[in-house]
Amino acid sequence: MNELLEEVSLVERPEKNKPLGILFWVCVGWVALNVFGAIFANVLPLQNPLFENFSAVNAGPGLHHLFGTDDLGRDIFSRVVYGSRVSIAVGVGAMLIGFGIGAPLGMLAAYRRGRFDMVLTTVMYILLAFPAIIATIAVLSFWAPRGLAKIILVIGLASVPLVYRVIRTATMSIATKDYIIAAKVQGATDRRILVKELLPNVTPIGVSFLLIGVATVITLEGALAFLGLSVNPPTPSWGNMINEARTVMAQNPWLVIFPSLALCLFLLCLNFIGDRLRSHFDVTEVKL
Amino acid sequence: MLRYVIRRLVMLLGIVFVISVGSFYLIHLLPGDPAVVILGTGATPQNKLILYKQLGLNRPIYEQYFTWIGNVLHGNMGTSFISQTSVASTIRAALPIDVELIVLSQILAFAAAIPLAMRSSRRPDGPLDRILGATSFTLLSVPSFIIIVLLVLFISIKLGIPHTGPSSYVTLSSDWIANLESLALPAFTLAIGSFVVYYRVLRSDLIATLQEEFITMARSKGISQRRIMWRHAFRPSSVALLGSAGVNIGGLLAGGFVVQYLLAIPGLGFTLINAINMSDYLLVQGIVLVVSVGVVLINFIFDFIINIVDPRISRE
Secondary structure (H helix, E strand, O other): OHHHHHHHHHHHHHOOOOOOOOOHOOOOOHHHHHHHHOOOOOOOOOOOOOOOOOOOOOOOOOOOOOEOOOOOEEEHHHHHHHHHHHHHHHHHHHHHHHHHHHHHHHHHHHHHHHHHHHHHHHHHHHHHHOOOOOOOHHHHOOOOOOHHHHHHHHHHHHHHHHHHHHHHHHHHHHHHHHHHHHHOOOOOHHHHHHHHHHHHHHHHHHHHHHHHHHHHHEEEEHHHHHHHOOOOOOOOOOHHHHHHHHOOOEEEEHHHHHHHHHHHHHHHHHHHHHHHHHOOOOOOOOOO | OOOHHHHHHHHHHHOOOOHHHHHHHHHHHOOOHHHHHHHHHHHHHHHHHHHHHHHOOOHHHHHHHHHHHHHHHHHOOOHHHHHHOEEEHHHHHHHHHHHHHHHHHHHHHHHHHHHHHHHHHHHHHHHHHHHHHHHHHHOOOOOOHHHHHHHHHHHHHHHHOOOOOOOOOOOOOOOOHHHHHHHHHHHHHHHHHHHHHHHHHHHHHHHHHHOHHHHHHHHHOOOOOHHHHHHHHHHHHHHHHHHHHHHHHHHHHHHHHHHHHEEEEEEEEHHHHHHHOOHHHHHHHHHHHHHHHHHHHHHHHHHHHHHHHHOOHOOO
């Protein structure tokens, strides 16, 4: 969550009309490839990620096992692909919940202002003061039994205040623009202004924060996996794999390196796309 | 200024109150008999009776809260039913380790970020600025748990440097050199995350400040480059830096648990995870309360420092 806060405070120089660049599209391609792999993992010609082949234990990367095998003889490549399912599901799911609740509230508060805005903003700022990580761990640790849906729900709810703040500030900078006032003068309904005028202008800002948010949540899921609070093994997730590999990493470093690389590359691409979109749509007016 | 501080203090008290209610109410958010959750593996009928009496679980909830908060304010957070030690003394033993770790990491992060940001802001888009920009952006995407795992793999396992591996924590009072060695990897890991943020924030603010007229004025007076940086440009550029430092240090207190857990450094984070694994509810509740209040206090202190650096903020 902190990463999201820090990202917001960075004041970048405006880069008007700069093309998105080839690196941007490479990143989009990589993210798309990962999502494709996650969705179609059981259709693709992959080895069973849970199959323990004891005749090929701790094998290095090779033709038969692209990334090698782990200490139980399971294929690392296939586990990395299947592992992306949990990470992507948690990241996207939690952010959909966070934006689903936080974004409409933030837009409405910024548009309506008045008492509604004051009360809601005060509540959200108090919630923001409560460290989200600690709250998430505390709730997940005592809410048995654990499962993917609960993890998504808890992280998603924890992210609502942050999303609310970002979207409210973004909407406020747009709501004072002349074309909004013009629409009001013409007698457009509140609903029309919110959906037809404000939403299209808030969306680019929202999307860039959504991507950075997904990256932050995936990092959080990895940290939770280290504490044994993510999905239960043997289901692979990137965090689970790195965590399990720690005990045998002196013998088989590939076991740590491949899932770490997969995770870092995915996060890097998400952050890069988010950052580029943000400077492309020139969100410099959004100061928090 | 005074009015601003008082207003912030009232807000602080309000937030601390909400946090205390939240930590207290945690138990009632969970399904099932609170006594069973609190006692965890030690849920014998006798213990249940003791607990019901101790917490007054039969009384109305607001009465329970006032009994609890009264005890907490007297430094009594209860006695763990699992380890039979007082929660307050466990926290008192662990907290200094977190403080040491955070102080070490922040010294490293600021010592690297400030000079480098000054260097690269002198020539935006120059070679140094580009390299540092790409490096810091990449590091932004590497989670701390991956950095620490790779550091352990290469430094403590492959190079075999003593006191750096897991479970090799040495206390400060017994041997301070070994203590620093055992905290070197976690402090470095946390420092990387902080460095990236501080460098990026300070760099962009410095670039903006250096275009101001008073800097041109100082240049035309023939003041040296170094003096302009430190005496003229640094202070007006450090507001966002201090703001992100406050958020970041709070984040380290709340989020440093992974690094501690992996190296078995007995700070609050490690203690929290162990308490969770043992279902030691009272200890979890105590740590959640202490860490949350700590984060809020750190933010408050940094708000105060920002006001000293830029008094205009409190006049708004």
